[in-house]
Amino acid sequence: MSEAGLTNAPSEGTAPRQTRAEAQSYLSDGNSLRSWLLTTDHKRIAILYLISITAFFAVAATAAALMRLELLTPNGDVLTAEGYNRAFTLHGVIMVWFFLIPSIPNVFGNFLIPLMIGARDLAFPRLNLASWYIFMAGGLFTLSALIFGGVDTGWTFYTPLSSHYANGNVVLALAAVFIAGWSSILTGINFIVTIHKLRAPGMTWGRLPLFVWTHYATALILVLATPVLAVTLLLVMAERVFGLGIFDPALGGDPLLFEHLFWFYSHPAVYIMVLPAMGVVSELVTAAAHKKLFGYWFVAYSSLAIATIGFLVWGHHMFVSGESMYASTIFSFLSLIVAVPSAIKVYNWTATLYKGSIALNAAFLFAMGFIGLFVMGGLTGLMLALLAIDVHVHDTYFVVAHFHYIMVGGAVTAFLGAVHFWWPKMFGRMYNEVWGRISAAFIFIGFNLTFFPQFLLGYMGMPRRYHVYPPEFQTLNVLSSAGASLLGIGYVLPLIYLFYSLRNGETAGDNPWHVTGLEWTVPSPPPTHNFEEAPVVVNGPYEYPLSHDSSIA
């Protein structure tokens, strides 16, 4: 076991249940609330994000539970139409902007990018803390919109509904998303500069772990797409408050313009959610197979390809909104093209597993779940990109199922995979592996049971966003609600055994999975300054088999 980075300091004895690494780690560097709230340590900021997004996830999941409960029967029993609208708006706004977009980048990107590239911190530590505060300010705006009665526009804020007809606290919700956007932009700037300027000696671009590559691509989207959303929401606010008519036809405006501007951000935003997940899966797959990743450069460049082409496909959300046929044809074509780099990644992950000695641990089960569900989501995405099919299933549960396969089946599953894989590094303790596998199974089965019936419902014509439906759809809706409860169990379980592991888990050691990567060469949990001396990197990211227990041989 490598003892690098440890100096002789007071160790066991002073605090019984604490290991020496823990006593010297970032977690013990100040215990006051103040030392957490004013920290500029990227690892502590990551923990702040982890706590806050988990809370937001709980709020939005509660809204989803209400919706699934309502849809158990064809009639409106639990919620009124108005209440249902508010529930799905709340669910969408919080899940998209306060959970999915910050989930992997702000928790794991924050924690791991400096460790993976051999740096002491992100390039702008104070900016990093500021971005958490901005994020929380946005969160408070959302919660106040909720407390004052909610919003009923849907997370897409389509005009003229959002600008003229909607009741409720639309301006508060718009302001919340606007503010959270600035947090995204600052994080994106921080990642780009860090990856350019803080790589350790010898850490060339070709030696970057793929997690870092995908975060680079994500940061580009964050920086270039988010400001467009910001200005669009500003225009909607101006229209609602001052009556400026950019999107109002009665005043000479154009509602389709809103959809263009909104999806110019919000389609790339899907890649903000899924690219980091792909980075996580690239790490998990190589770690489980103990093999070099098949086709490193293909996977690296496919991230940049997704980021680039992802900017050119937004029009596929408007096939039935009166967009010109020629524009639609081109957007349809580009939407098919953007699937190619994603498919490349899936093939490369599978090829990496070929002849590997695979460890079927919890983290890997989540990664496998991601691949399967992401393929389902991706293939149905191709169907939706085709003009003829899209007209048939537009605004039905088919679309709902499709994007949940990508966002929940993909991004959330990968997020949980990352939690299980890097938990020992973050807190220095191992969780119960058996419970980890059980929760992975619950989530995979529960997820499919929830959302596969929705593909069928949508194909049969059940529209989204209604709280009542014809009785013939009830069987599938009951199945879906039953699946949601399994999914809920799958999400609650990790909370319990992970919390339990914090005090009672076995100590993890520097490199519990025996994998490569600079983050596994430092103690678990890492000391405040990550590396006692700047590491020098001499080989590529996935050099297996390890010739030494520590990951740099």
Add this chain to the structure above:
Amino acid sequence: MTIARHEPFADIAREREADRLGMIVFLASEAMLFGAIVMALLALRTFEPTAFAATSERLILLAGAANTAILLTSSLLVAVGVGARKLDRNRLAMALFAGAALLGIAFLIVKGSEYRAEYLEGLMPGVGPRQDFASPGARMFMDAYFIATGLHAVHVIVGVVLLAGCAWRLRGDAPPSVVGTGNVGLYWHLVDIVWVFLFPILYLSR
């Protein structure tokens, strides 16, 4: 007591490089912010060409042109000021930055007087003594005009504060770094260049 900053950089030169790159990436983000508005203006110009041209004619061309000259001059001062800071002629740099900040304020005064004239003429949508729009397209043009120039004016205000702060710090023994001064300069150039796009789109499309 303040909690010590977690320091990522081993040497100062690298930190300055990072500061510059950070500023450039931020400016790319800012460019996209205005890019969305320029796209909206282009859409309007395509769909409502006559209303666009007719309403553009009601803007005060002289004021717009004067403001263009003011901003371009201030950008020149900033560029020379950044050069002076490089040569360690900090007093000169201070004077130039202060001059640029004053020109920024002059820009805001001219812009404000334009807004006042438009308010009185009934060109401010939704407010004012009367409303005087020939068509929905005309009103739409003025909506976009106020959003675009208003957002730009917010950036001018931020830029003036940055320039003034920079000038203030340049007077003493602890001047801002060469890269730091350069970054403030870059921000001001962005403010300038956004106007260089807005001016012809709004004022000259007649």
